[in-house]
Amino acid sequence: MPMYSHSRLSVYETCPRQFRFQYVDKVAVPEVESVEMFLGSRVHAALQDLYDRVRQGTVPALDDVLAGFRRDWVKEWTPDIQISREDMTAEDYLALGGSQLTTYDERYRPFDQERTVAVERRVSFPLDETRKIWMQGYVDRLSVTREGLWQIHDYKTGRWLPSQADLDRDRQLALYQIGVQRQFPRQARDVELVWHYLAHDLEMRSRREPEALRELETRTLALIDRIQADTAFPLLEGPHCARCSYQSRCPAWSHLFTQEALPEAERPLEDGAALVDRLAALRARRREVKAEIGQAEADLIAYARAAGVEAVFGTTHRARIAILRTLSWPKQGDPRRAEMEAILRAGGRWEEVAELNIRAVAKKLASGDWPADLIGSLDPFQDRGETARISLRRRQDPEDS
Secondary structure (H helix, E strand, O other): OOEEEEEHHHHHOOOHHHHHHHHHHOOOOOOOOOOHHHHHHHHHHHHHHHHHHOOOOOOHHHHHHHHHHHHHHHEEEEOOOOOOOOOOOOHHHHHHHHHHHHHHHHHHHOOOOOOEEEEEEEEEEEEOOOOOOOEEEEEEEEOOOOOOOEEEEEOOOOOOOOOHHHHHOOOHHHHHHHHHHOOOOOOOOOOEEEEEEEHHHHEEOOOHHHHHHHHHHHHHHHHHHHHOOOOOOOOOOOOOHOOOOHHHHHHOOHHHHHHHOOOHHHHHHOOHHHHHHHHHHHHHHHHHHEEEHHHHHHHHHHHHHHHOOOEEOOOOEEEEEEEEEEEEEEOOHHHHHHHHHHHHHHHHHHHHHOOOOOOHHHHHHHHHOOOOOHHHHHHHHHHEEEEEEEEEEEEEHHHHH
């Protein structure tokens, strides 16, 4: 029985190749935990403990909550947890978590705004009528207000803050709503989605109408159909690559690991690196040479005009300069085009160039079939110009021919 989740679907949407590595091939990779992930886990654990105790009839003091948070932090911390910000230490993140719990406590104590039904509640439900495709997820907290409104809470510890439109399109909690309403069909008829952005001391809410949930089910099933039919699992590069645990196996990144396994002095000499460096250098030269060629051609054309010649001889090559006269007519959107049409209609020639086919007009003018006065009236609409073309061949002196 295939079991999907919002996070699993998100992996496929971000990069199908990563999805294959993680869920199809089940490639084992070292787990890398960032300090931000660790912070989120520890704050969630502290809130879970808080509401478990509230459900049991005890409201712990803030000092107890913070002390439990610190004990859990120290117990679970490992040196492998990655801190990417140079201006932050583990103690800084510990203090940040404590600050978020403190502001949350100040907003909601004594935590009796609603009755907590469950914390870290697993929800699972079938998406299709045959019950072959299932969704699952974990609700941070599930509560019921005095008015009977069911609330699905989600706690966020990061700095990113979405717009209301983002939340109104959010898939994760909307899927949880489907699961909750399937598990509590009589009670959970009215549901609200609530996000707590702890870093901002901000609460945001959204609702989903039944029709929106049905559309979500349809879209989610269509996405799962795509996943199950996929055999190629193409890779998609983007900012997410920097955090991907499968870089060493990914065709877009594995060569980097091949290189890094070499001594530093040998890396530029490796065949692939040498080829890339050569191509990059050639393309850089091509851009430079293209600009130089353009300038040389312009200078040569100017020289030929000034000298009144059509061919210029170098020591090894001969350059033939051809000056081509051009005519152009008003393009679509040019007000003069409407004036041309009026003249052609008045001259009874519109049908011959229906819809003002410029090529047809030019051909008729060149044929001389039209009256001279009509040709003359169209003359102001012709923009005369010229282009120069240079053909370059190895020179052949007269005595060699």
